[in-house]
Amino acid sequence: MSLNGGDVVVSTQMEEAPTFAPCLPVPNIQETVRKNPLKVPERYVRSEEEIEKVLYMPHFSSQVPVIDFGLLSHGNKNELLKLDIACKEWGFFQIVNHGMEIDLMQRLKDVVAEFFDLSIEEKDKYAMPPDDIQGYGHTSVVSEKQILDWCDQLILLVYPTRFRKPQFWPETPEKLKDTIEAYSSEIKRVGEELINSLSLIFGLEEHVLLGLHKEVLQGLRVNYYPPCNTPEQVIGLTLHSDASTVTIVMQDDDVTGLEVRYKGNWVPINPIPNALVVNLGDVIEVLSNGKYKSVEHRAMTNKNKRRTSFVSFLFPRDDAELGPFDHMIDDQNPKMYKEITYGEYLRHTLNRKLEGKTQTDATKIKECGI
Numbered sequence: 117m118s119l120n121g122g123d124v125v126v127s128t129q130m131e132e133a134p135t136f137a138p139c140l141p142v143p144n145i146q147e148t149v150r151k152n153p154l155k156v157p158e159r160y161v162r163s164e165e166e167i168e169k170v171l172y173m174p175h176f177s178s179q180v181p182v183i184d185f186g187l188l189s190h191g192n193k194n195e196l197l198k199l200d201i202a203c204k205e206w207g208f209f210q211i212v213n214h215g216m217e218i219d220l221m222q223r224l225k226d227v228v229a230e231f232f233d234l235s236i237e238e239k240d241k242y243a244m245p246p247d248d249i250q251g252y253g254h255t256s257v258v259s260e261k262q263i264l265d266w267c268d269q270l271i272l273l274v275y276p277t278r279f280r281k282p283q284f285w286p287e288t289p290e291k292l293k294d295t296i297e298a299y300s301s302e303i304k305r306v307g308e309e310l311i312n313s314l315s316l317i318f319g320l321e322e323h324v325l326l327g328l329h330k331e332v333l334q335g336l337r338v339n340y341y342p343p344c345n346t347p348e349q350v351i352g353l354t355l356h357s358d359a360s361t362v363t364i365v366m367q368d369d370d371v372t373g374l375e376v377r378y379k380g381n382w383v384p385i386n387p388i389p390n391a392l393v394v395n396l397g398d399v400i401e402v403l404s405n406g407k408y409k410s411v412e413h414r415a416m417t418n419k420n421k422r423r424t425s426f427v428s429f430l431f432p433r434d435d436a437e438l439g440p441f442d443h444m445i446d447d448q449n450p451k452m453y454k455e456i457t458y459g460e461y462l463r464h465t466l467n468r469k470l471e472g473k474t475q476t477d478a479t480k481i482k483e484c485g486i
């Protein structure tokens with residue numbers, strides 16, 4: 117892909133929200149735990165080897181880097197260098213000084229907690245249909261034999277607004293819709309500025325990466341992990357990498373759960389109050405020809421506390437064309453990924469179970485030996 121790969125005008129082609137292949141219905145885990153808090157049903161129990169317990173070796177007390185977003189968005193060269201290192205080394209970082217009001221973050225947490233505390237009958241008014249990935253339920257379940265995640269989800273496509281499906285936006289609590297709107301608009305600001313900074317560390321003009329998206333789509337997934345009596349037996353969200361360009365996560369301040377794979381070990385991301393966690397998605401890995409990787413991560417559960425994460429995926433429009441930039445390819449770095457449209461890639465990813473990074477194989481060039 118050449119440097120001016122982004123000079124594409126937004127077309128009016130895709131006026132329908134993207135659709136997806138069927139996903140199997142799963143039991144509601146919050147309801148399962150409410151009825152019997154002590155029992156962990158067979159379908160959730162993982163083998164020891166799948167859990168791969170964390171080895172807390174001394175140097176793994178290290179944490180993902182922290183980036184000052186204020187400095188970054190003012191073009192501070194040192195912060196840009198820190199971003200480059202964070203992306204190469206971890207694929208994950210936390211951002212502070214992002215400019216979002218703390219009160220807005222808390223309001224979203226409160227109003228979403230109220231939603232999850234509603235009766236199952238009330239929440240099921242927004243149930244995810246088998247052929248969609250929006251609504252209240254759980255995605256990525258494709259087989260009756262699949263071991264399930266200890267997590268319920270509410271998924272909404274937020275931007276562009278013309279793709280919204282109002283039937284999935286909860287009417288109760290009354291303030292939920294407006295609060296999601298206000299929060300997501302702030303995430304859009306932060307996310308698009310981050311993509312501009314990524315464009316700079318790619319060695320491109322500031323707006324090239326955003327341009328090749330044609331239009332940035334934004335989804336919100338709220339993951340609700342109830343407490344689990346034997347947390348060492350289950351996984352909240354199976355290890356995976358994100359199919360997005362970037363993902364921005366607001367997590368609870370007082371409970372750990374998100375873990376990132378780092379040098380073969382699982383490193384928990386300790387919450388920094390009011391910070392946001394950012395991770396690079398598969399789009400960045402493909403465009404950078406693997407220089408910046410979308411790193412595997414997972415969520416674990418907790419014996420006594422429920423945990424909620426608010427995950428915003430920013431990703432390109434279906435007809436955006438992806439492939440490594442020419443200047444990321446040379447003799448030492450042969451081309452690793454094929455050209456593909458984002459729509460093909462997203463469908464391939466979302467129509468399967470979460471399984472580490474196996475979805476990026478779809479774009480890999482096998483001759484490169486990986």
Ligand SMILES: COc1ccc(-c2cc(=O)c3c(O)c(OC)c(OC)c(O)c3o2)cc1
Nearest residue numbers: 133134256272273335357358359360429431
């Ligand atoms: C039509 O409404 C939606 C379209 C797409 C998404 C969405 C975007 C993602 O980037 C994404 C993702 O990266 C992901 O990997 C962790 C994922 O889990 C399988 C998604 O569900 C997902 O969804 C949302 C709404």
Ligand SMILES: O=C(O)CCC(=O)C(=O)O
Nearest residue numbers: 337339367374415425427
């Ligand atoms: O729960 C979390 O902190 C992370 C969730 C996640 O990785 C996802 O929804 O893609």
Ligand SMILES: [Fe+2]
Nearest residue numbers: 356357358413
């Ligand atoms: Fe994720």
